[in-house]
Amino acid sequence: MPSLLFYLFALITLGFGLMVVLARNPVTSALSLAMSFVGLAALFISLDAFFIGTIQILVYAGAVMVLFLFIIMLLDIKAESDRKTNVAAIVGAIVLGSVLAVQIATVSAVHHQSDLTLNEAALNLVAAGNQMAATDKDLPTISKDLKAGILPDTKLMGLALFKQYGFHLQVMGLLLMVGTVGVVVLSKRDKEVAQ
Amino acid sequence: MITLSHYLIVSGILFALGLAGVVARRNIIIIYMCLEMMLSAANLTLVAFSRFHVLAGLPDYSAQALVFFTITVAAAEVAVGLAIIVALYRSKQSVEVESVTKLQG
Amino acid sequence: MTPPAQDTTASLPTLLLMLPFLTALTILLGHKLLKGASVVLSIASAAICFVISLMLLDARDSAPMLLPFIEIGKFRIGLDAMIDQQSRGMMFIVTSIGLLVHLFSLGYMKEDEGKVRFFGSLSLFMFSMTGIVLAGNLFMMFIFWELVGLSSYLLIGHWFEKPSAAEACKKAFLTNRIGDFGFMIGILMLFMANHGDVSFSGLKGGFAEGPLHEMTQTHTLFMTLAALGIFMGAVGKSAQFPLHVWLPDAMEGPTPVSALIHAATMVAAGVFMLVRCSFVIEASPDAATIIAWIGGLTALMAALMATQQNDIKRVLAYSTLSQLGYMVMAVGLLAIQVSVNHHEAGPGHPAMFHLYTHAFFKAMLFLGSGAIIYACHHEQDIWKMGGLMKHMPVTFVTFAIGTASLMGVPFITSGFWSKESILGVGFEACRPLFWIGVATAMLTAFYMTRMFVITFLGKPRTESAHHAIEAPIIMVLPLVVLAALTVLSTFESFNRLLAAMIPNHAEDHPTVMIASIAALIIGSSVGFLLYRGKNSDPLNIKLFANKFYFDEIYAVIVKVLQDQLAWIVNGLERMFVDGIVARLPAFIAMRIGSAARILTGGHLQAYTFLLGAGVLMVIYLVVFVLPQLGH
Numbered sequence: 007m008p009s010l011l012f013y014l015f016a017l018i019t020l021g022f023g024l025m026v027v028l029a030r031n032p033v034t035s036a037l038s039l040a041m042s043f044v045g046l047a048a049l050f051i052s053l054d055a056f057f058i059g060t061i062q063i064l065v066y067a068g069a070v071m072v073l074f075l076f077i078i079m080l081l082d083i084k085a086e087s088d089r090k091t092n093v094a095a096i097v098g099a100i101v102l103g104s105v106l107a108v109q110i111a112t113v114s115a116v117h118h119q120s121d122l123t124l125n126e127a128a129l130n131l132v133a134a135g136n137q138m139a140a141t142d143k144d145l146p147t148i149s150k151d152l153k154a155g156i157l158p159d160t161k162l163m164g165l166a167l168f169k170q171y172g173f174h175l176q177v178m179g180l181l182l183m184v185g186t187v188g189v190v191v192l193s194k195r196d197k198e199v200a201q
Numbered sequence: 202m203i204t205l206s207h208y209l210i211v212s213g214i215l216f217a218l219g220l221a222g223v224v225a226r227r228n229i230i231i232i233y234m235c236l237e238m239m240l241s242a243a244n245l246t247l248v249a250f251s252r253f254h255v256l257a258g259l260p261d262y263s264a265q266a267l268v269f270f271t272i273t274v275a276a277a278e279v280a281v282g283l284a285i286i287v288a289l290y291r292s293k294q295s296v297e298v299e300s301v302t303k304l305q306g
Numbered sequence: 307m308t309p310p311a312q313d314t315t316a317s318l319p320t321l322l323l324m325l326p327f328l329t330a331l332t333i334l335l336g337h338k339l340l341k342g343a344s345v346v347l348s349i350a351s352a353a354i355c356f357v358i359s360l361m362l363l364d365a366r367d368s369a370p371m372l373l374p375f376i377e378i379g380k381f382r383i384g385l386d387a388m389i390d391q392q393s394r395g396m397m398f399i400v401t402s403i404g405l406l407v408h409l410f411s412l413g414y415m416k417e418d419e420g421k422v423r424f425f426g427s428l429s430l431f432m433f434s435m436t437g438i439v440l441a442g443n444l445f446m447m448f449i450f451w452e453l454v455g456l457s458s459y460l461l462i463g464h465w466f467e468k469p470s471a472a473e474a475c476k477k478a479f480l481t482n483r484i485g486d487f488g489f490m491i492g493i494l495m496l497f498m499a500n501h502g503d504v505s506f507s508g509l510k511g512g513f514a515e516g517p518l519h520e521m522t523q524t525h526t527l528f529m530t531l532a533a534l535g536i537f538m539g540a541v542g543k544s545a546q547f548p549l550h551v552w553l554p555d556a557m558e559g560p561t562p563v564s565a566l567i568h569a570a571t572m573v574a575a576g577v578f579m580l581v582r583c584s585f586v587i588e589a590s591p592d593a594a595t596i597i598a599w600i601g602g603l604t605a606l607m608a609a610l611m612a613t614q615q616n617d618i619k620r621v622l623a624y625s626t627l628s629q630l631g632y633m634v635m636a637v638g639l640l641a642i643q644v645s646v647n648h649h650e651a652g653p654g655h656p657a658m659f660h661l662y663t664h665a666f667f668k669a670m671l672f673l674g675s676g677a678i679i680y681a682c683h684h685e686q687d688i689w690k691m692g693g694l695m696k697h698m699p700v701t702f703v704t705f706a707i708g709t710a711s712l713m714g715v716p717f718i719t720s721g722f723w724s725k726e727s728i729l730g731v732g733f734e735a736c737r738p739l740f741w742i743g744v745a746t747a748m749l750t751a752f753y754m755t756r757m758f759v760i761t762f763l764g765k766p767r768t769e770s771a772h773h774a775i776e777a778p779i780i781m782v783l784p785l786v787v788l789a790a791l792t793v794l795s796t797f798e799s800f801n802r803l804l805a806a807m808i809p810n811h812a813e814d815h816p817t818v819m820i821a822s823i824a825a826l827i828i829g830s831s832v833g834f835l836l837y838r839g840k841n842s843d844p845l846n847i848k849l850f851a852n853k854f855y856f857d858e859i860y861a862v863i864v865k866v867l868q869d870q871l872a873w874i875v876n877g878l879e880r881m882f883v884d885g886i887v888a889r890l891p892a893f894i895a896m897r898i899g900s901a902a903r904i905l906t907g908g909h910l911q912a913y914t915f916l917l918g919a920g921v922l923m924v925i926y927l928v929v930f931v932l933p934q935l936g937h
Binding site: 008009012016020023039043046049050053054055057058061065066069070073074077078080081083095096098099103104109110111115117119122124127128129130131132133134137163165166167174178181184186189192193195 | 214220221224233251259265266273278279280281286287291
């Protein structure tokens with residue numbers, strides 16, 4: 007059953023991904039991308055990455071795609087017309103894409119480690135909980151959850167982010183701020199140019 | 202049974218799709234979307250590796266932290282990029298890459 | 307004497323090398339700011355160098371690395387000094403004469419507009435000469451060899467407004483280039499033969515037992531050519547036949563420069579280098595014979611030319627040529643002797659001994675002639691002087707000492723001993739060259755007496771000579787010091803202090819002694835009788851006066867060759883340079899360019915495609931190709 011779901015969501019991801027590339031209408035592309043991201047989020051969740059899956063939907067499929075759609079609507083972009091089709095670019099794209107796909111498939115088929123199944127790489131939550139209870143006494147909730155056989159994904163994510171990558175997180179915050187300022191600067195209409 | 206290579210192949214195809222889109226499409230907004238797709242393909246790889254690399258009974262959360270950062274950067278990038286597109290549209294009345302010819306020799 | 311400095315770590319040699327360099331750099335870069343201070347700076351640096359070389363005199367033999375330069379695997383080039391008997395002694399000569407010439411220039415160049423530039427170039431010269439003397443390997447020596455050529459070029463052409471000076475410096479530079487080219491080829495041959503090690507110690511080891519030792523047995527011609535290549539460098543720098551033509555013309559430079567560079571130090575660098583590389587020459591007797599004969603030929607020819615010169619500096623220049631020929635002959639002769647008798651040469655070398663005595667008295671003679679020229683308002687023709695004995699007593703005395711040393715007055719002058727040791731080697735190794743040496747000695751006595759008599763004795767022939775007065779103290783002082791050094795170098799106790807140049811005394815041959823004394827007596831008495839009280843030259847030998855027409859012959863050779871060569875080269879140029887080298891690449895470049903223009907047409911998608919293709923290539927290479935190559 008899980009394998010069936012995997013194929014379903016992989017198909018959704020790749021199929022709508024293809025739609026993004028092929029669709030003439032930008033609105034279609036944007037909506038397909040949103041669907042593709044939803045499929046991707048499902049794949050994340052199938053990998054026990056609940057937090058990442060959630061923010062994939064919230065940030066990407068939600069915020070970012072809305073931004074895209076908003077811009078497309080705002081600028082009122084029309085579908086591309088047929089006559090402008092660039093054959094060389096399309097041929098190049100197909101060749102490039104297929105060669106890359108074949109390369110990646112070969113690499114992952116050749117490596118023996120890639121034959122690992124989810125069952126073989128099983129999580130041992132109880133053992134992890136015991137270990138964590140022994141080492142990190144300050145975090146009783148995580149070890150309690152783990153001992154009960156539940157994966158407290160978000161809590162563990164937070165632990166990793168704030169304990170191991172605290173500095174990086176702050177840099178990220180700075181980056182977002184710079185981005186915000188940049189957007190404001192870029193969108194400000196230059197009065198002299200406008201006149 | 203689903204193995205690691207299944208995820209990797211899905212991610213690879215998604216990346217190839219994105220690359221093909223960047224090369225083939227002329228609409229800058231769609232090129233942007235394809236870039237996002239390529240980033241997400243990389244994220245899928247990271248998450249898959251995180252899950253299959255079991256550390257003390259848990260997934261490797263370092264990889265997921267990296268994915269978190271990637272998503273953050275991508276969001277910031279989209280915001281700035283779209284602002285640039287809007288500025289571009291204002292001066293050229295177009296979002297086709299052919300309209301941006303200032304750098305052509 | 308300064309307290310003995312027993313440690314020869316790299317610090318002293320480095321200081322010795324860097325001080326003049328920094329001085330030259332400071333002066334040449336900041337001469338507008340420094341003005342008069344740069345003169346003081348230059349002299350101070352020369353003085354400190356002299357003190358350091360005094361301190362080094364007591365140092366132990368060592369080979370400190372000054373600056374690692376290139377290091378690729380086993381291949382190593384560095385600036386490493388070689389402090390031994392030879393370099394310590396040479397260093398003393400260079401710095402002492404250098405300091406005295408600096409002082410002399412202070413007076414001589416007082417009113418010159420380019421004084422600052424002059425002192426800057428002088429410091430540059432001191433730097434490069436120090437480099438040659440300290441050099442521990444042939445690469446380093448070659449670098450400084452070229453630098454010396456450059457600074458000599460700058461100094462000869464100091465009065466570049468004068469066309470003759472501009473011509474002379476060009477001539478000196480170009481003639482030296484020919485020699486340097488041979489030197490470079492010689493170095494590269496040794497480099498190849500000794501597997502990339504051209505340090506002197508490495509080469510010496512290689513000749514004793516190593517790749518070079520085998521080469522001398524199996525590839526005799528190769529080693530002879532290598533030795534001759536090295537010798538070419540000395541031919542250029544020490545102005546041996548057939549590249550001697552530049553040295554007389556180099557007298558266009560200021561007289562202190564002639565004294566320092568073209569009499570005492572730079573021209574002697576060729577001899578110094580040959581002695582350093584004597585093991586190369588000893589390994590091939592053919593090369594040694596050629597070297598000895600070229601030296602002898604130069605000595606005799608230059609002495610003949612000197613007899614008919616009227617310019618006081620030119621007489622001295624030809625005399626220098628002749629004495630350099632002597633030294634080169636000594637190098638060749640000793641090498642013949644060593645390779646024939648298979649015995650190790652002693653620590654000293656007759657050529658170095660003569661170099662060392664000659665350096666002092668020839669520098670003194672040049673400075674003396676500079677004082678005379680200065681006193682006679684830049685008059686250089688000896689026939690317009692005369693009777694200077696009364697007007698310039700100090701110069702007269704010092705000049706007399708110098709002349710006596712150069713002629714080799716027996717027992718009381720250093721020149722006699724050094725000349726005698728060369729003749730002694732010649733007597734043992736090669737009889738014809740010995741007689742050439744004696745003939746040269748006779749001629750030397752003749753032309754020096756001639757010049758001395760014309761200049762100092764008799765009556766003043768012109769107004770300027772009549773009103774000549776002794777030069778200022780700053781110019782006389784170096785003369786006196788040099789005279790003292792010349793006299794001192796006669797005594798063995800002083801020489802032992804230097805412990806550098808003294809050859810192990812060969813057993814005296816009575817023939818040698820008698821022949822050299824006879825040569826002196828005949829030469830000087832003929833000269834004295836012929837020229838006493840004369841107002842014009844009783845002899846008139848066009849061939850000698852015109853320097854055997856060498857310049858003319860060279861001019862014809864160059865002209866003929868140039869015309870023919872130019873014709874051929876022109877044809878070749880049209881075919882190869884214009885056709886294959888210029889047009890074809892231009893065509894290809896144009897085609898590639900227009901192809902590349904498509905790629906870089908500002909098409910975003912084309913860029914992306916290329917980027918993607920590049921990534922695919924990298925993946926292909928890293929993932930699929932490299933593992934098969936065993937990485």
